[in-house]
Amino acid sequence: VSAIFPTVAPARLSLERVTDSELVERARAGEAAAFGELMTRHGQAVYRTALAALGSPADAEEVVQEAFVRAYARLGTFEGRASFRTWASAIAWKQALSRRRSLVRRLRLFVQPTVMPLVEPVADAPSVEALLLSADRVRVVTALVRALPKRLRDPLLMAATEQHTYEEIAAILGIPEGTLKWRVSEARRLLKRKLEKLGYSR
Amino acid sequence: LDAAIDDAARRLVAGDIPATVVRNVLTEIREPPPGQHRWRLAFGAASVAVSLAATSFMWMRSEEPSPSLRQKVIAPAPEPTVTGEPQQELVRTPLTSRSAPQPVRVTAVSVAPITMKAVEVPAVTVARVEVAAVVMAGVP
Numbered sequence: 001v002s003a004i005f006p007t008v009a010p011a012r013l014s015l016e017r018v019t020d021s022e023l024v025e026r027a028r029a030g031e032a033a034a035f036g037e038l039m040t041r042h043g044q045a046v047y048r049t050a051l052a053a054l055g056s057p058a059d060a061e062e063v064v065q066e067a068f069v070r071a072y073a074r075l076g077t078f079e080g081r082a083s084f085r086t087w088a089s090a091i092a093w094k095q096a097l098s099r100r101r102s103l104v105r106r107l108r109l110f111v112q113p114t115v116m117p118l119v120e121p122v123a124d125a126p127s128v129e130a131l132l133l134s135a136d137r138v139r140v141v142t143a144l145v146r147a148l149p150k151r152l153r154d155p156l157l158m159a160a161t162e163q164h165t166y167e168e169i170a171a172i173l174g175i176p177e178g179t180l181k182w183r184v185s186e187a188r189r190l191l192k193r194k195l196e197k198l199g200y201s202r
Numbered sequence: 203l204d205a206a207i208d209d210a211a212r213r214l215v216a217g218d219i220p221a222t223v224v225r226n227v228l229t230e231i232r233e234p235p236p237g238q239h240r241w242r243l244a245f246g247a248a249s250v251a252v253s254l255a256a257t258s259f260m261w262m263r264s265e266e267p268s269p270s271l272r273q274k275v276i277a278p279a280p281e282p283t284v285t286g287e288p289q290q291e292l293v294r295t296p297l298t299s300r301s302a303p304q305p306v307r308v309t310a311v312s313v314a315p316i317t318m319k320a321v322e323v324p325a326v327t328v329a330r331v332e333v334a335a336v337v338m339a340g341v342p
Binding site: 025032035036039040043044047048051052055057060061064065068069072097137138141142144145146156157159160162186191192195196199200 | 203204206207208209210211213214215216217218219220223224226227228230231309313
């Protein structure tokens with residue numbers, strides 16, 4: 001019988017097919033590979049969350065590393081009320097805020113201040129100039145976004161990560177969803193007004 | 203302008219977690235850094251308001267004696283200078299051990315007036331020898 005129906009050991013389920021909650025359980029049991037899979041799935045969201053708070057890829061990488069190590073140590077406290085992605089992002093957000101407040105970072109920013117480019121938009125510009133102007137406009141808008149007050153910039157950038165819903169962002173930032181939406185809208189309104197003052201109408 | 207704002211915001215948060223970060227995290231959770239053990243002890247000491255030295259000592263007592271420590275206990279201590287009666291030997295089990303009882307040979311001293319050399323041994327060893335001496339005191 002065994003020759004006709006050979007007993008084949010069931011193939012080990014690939015981690016890719018396992019749900020987040022199962023991965024969390026397996027990681028709690030000490031399976032590091034399960035936690036690695038969670039990082040692979042949600043690393044981008046957590047990284048972009050840290051980047052939204054810090055603006056520097058190097059700082060974001062360090063914060064994400066610390067946040068994941070902390071998340072692993074605190075897996076026992078994960079109750080599953082929010083998704084793992086939101087939970088890990090919230091840890092990264094708190095870590096990033098702590099880093100943002102740190103004196104070292106302030107000093108570094110002081111040594112390397114952001115330079116605001118001064119741009120004079122020209123009407124009916126030739127194509128090469130139009131391209132340069134377009135590049136300038138990107139720089140100007142970027143600088144304006146960076147210069148926004150933190151309470152408006154954070155929600156705008158978190159929304160721009162396209163990794164979380166408004167509900168999740170509100171949970172991560174610890175503010176009501178209505179307030180979050182208002183702040184995103186206010187940030188856009190403020191940016192548009194400043195751009196129009198600089199001569200950018202469209 | 204809306205598109206320009208969206209584009210600028212997206213550029214500021216573009217990117218993905220580098221593979222090195224994932225590897226570093228996995229390495230760290232598999233093999234905690236050497237300082238972490240000490241950090242945990244220091245944290246524990248601070249949380250119960252006990253000195254780090256005392257916490258380290260209690261931690262060591264609660265742990266399975268390390269091979270080096272066991273070696274120190276089992277290894278024949280420098281011979282005490284005994285006057286009068288010959289030395290006696292006692293076989294006993296270690297006081298603090300989570301493993302199966304393991305006989306440890308301790309060189310004890312007789313109850314006769316003795317003079318011992320001053321020997322520097324770890325605190326744990328001293329405790330064991332002292333207890334052994336007490337046990338010996340009751341031996342006829």
